[in-house]
Amino acid sequence: xxxxxxxxxxxxxxxxxxxxxxxxxxxxxxxxxxxxxxxxxxxxxxxxxxxxxxxxxxxxxxxxxxxxxxxxxxxxxxxxxxxxxxxxxxxxxxxxxxxxxxxxxxxxxxxxxxxxxxxxxxxxxxxxxxxxxxxxxxxxxxxxxxxxxxxxxxxxxxxxxxxxxxxxxxxxxxxxxxxxxxxxxxxxxxxxxxxxxxxxxxxxxxxxxxxxxxxxxxxxxxxxxxxxx
Numbered sequence: 001x002x003x004x005x006x007x008x009x010x011x012x013x014x015x016x017x018x019x020x021x022x023x024x025x026x027x028x029x030x031x032x033x034x035x036x037x038x039x040x041x042x043x044x045x046x047x048x049x050x051x052x053x054x055x056x057x058x059x060x061x062x063x064x065x066x067x068x069x070x071x072x073x074x075x076x077x078x079x080x081x082x083x084x085x086x087x088x089x090x091x092x093x094x095x096x097x098x099x100x101x102x103x104x105x106x107x108x109x110x111x112x113x114x115x116x117x118x119x120x121x122x123x124x125x126x127x128x129x130x131x132x133x134x135x136x137x138x139x140x141x142x143x144x145x146x147x148x149x150x151x152x153x154x155x156x157x158x159x160x161x162x163x164x165x166x167x168x169x170x171x172x173x174x175x176x177x178x179x180x181x182x183x184x185x186x187x188x189x190x191x192x193x194x195x196x197x198x199x200x201x202x203x204x205x206x207x208x209x210x211x212x213x214x215x216x217x218x219x220x221x222x223x224x225x226x227x228x229x
Contacts, residue, residue, distance in 0.1 A: 001079050002164040002229075006072060007181060008085040008092070011170020011195055012214045016063040018089055037145045042113075046138065047129060053141045054126045057107050060089045061125070068169065068214035069095035071222040078229035082159050086171055086178055088143055101159075103152050103178055109142035116151070153177050160184035167221065168193045168200075169214050192221060 010018070035041050036052040073096040075081045083092050083100045088107040092100045112118035112133035119142055120133070131139045144150055160166070160181050166189055173179045182191065191207045193200045194217045198209045210217045 003159075003162045004075055004079045004081050004165045004167065004225075005159050005163040006081065006083045007166065007168045007171060007173065007178075008083060008087060009169070009171020009173075010087060012066075012068050012218075013063075013087050013089055013091055014170065015066045015068065015213060015215045016089075016091055018060060018063055018087075018091075033146060037143070038147055039145055040147075042140060042145070046140075049141070050127050050129065053107065053143070056088075057122070058125050060091075060107055063089070063091065065091045065095035066215050068218035069097070071219040073097050074222050074226065078226050079165075084156050084159065084181070101152055101156060103144070103150055103156065105141070105143040107141070107143070110139040111142040113137040113140050150177050156181060157184050161186070163189050165189065165225070166191045167218075168195070169218060170195055172197075172199060174199075194218060194221065 031052060035045070036049050042049050069091050072081070072083065072092070076098060081097070081099060083097050084103060085092060085100060086103050088102065088105055090106065090108055108122050110120050110122050110127055110131070112135055114135055114137040115133070118133045118135065120139065127139060127141065129138065133139055161184055163185055166182065166185055168191065172195070173182065185191070189206060191204070192210065193207060194210045194212065194214055196211050196213055198211055200207060200209055210221065
């Protein structure tokens with residue numbers, strides 16, 4: 001079977017009602033990113049950061065996978081499928097996808113402030129100040145904030161090397177290091193870009209741009225790929 005790697009961003013989850021700061025003049029739910037999504041913000045106002053992510057977690061848990069999330073699961077019957085997502089939600093998993101890698105962390109996890117390897121599932125909606133890891137340091141959201149390294153890139157790159165087909169959904173891939181993932185594909189890799197606002201270079205002979213919303217275009221593409229498998 002062929003290998004398919006799916007790169008997803010905020011555009012695929014937007015149709016489930018999950019907002020992204022890039023759609024609202026640099027504000028994320030009325031907050032500047034520098035106030036809630038940087039290590040400096042965590043040091044300066046940890047209570048605000050926890051409150052912000054507590055609200056995001058509640059919203060995400062109320063959201064449901066959409067047609068695009070659900071359609072991607074059908075590929076697993078005919079292809080080796082890996083999803084690499086920039087999203088922190090769990091909609092791919094709830095839709096039924098089995099191999100999901102979160103580049104930027106997961107909203108339903110916390111981690112130690114002192115040891116990034118100590119990661120815990122969040123059962124309740126809220127994280128609170130005073131909740132400590134086993135090393136007695138404050139738990140923080142398991143989110144890769146702006147200015148932090150993206151450790152999962154080391155696992156994502158080998159997947160790109162093996163990809164026969166790459167499907168890019170709802171992301172401009174303009175923010176590094178994720179923006180560089182396509183550089184690790186082979187010259188013969190077929191690339192599909194589903195994004196109504198795509199800015200990808202259309203001069204690439206192996207690139208097919210589909211300027212539609214994910215909920216419409218993904219099920220159609222999945223059917224075509226399965227029929228050709």
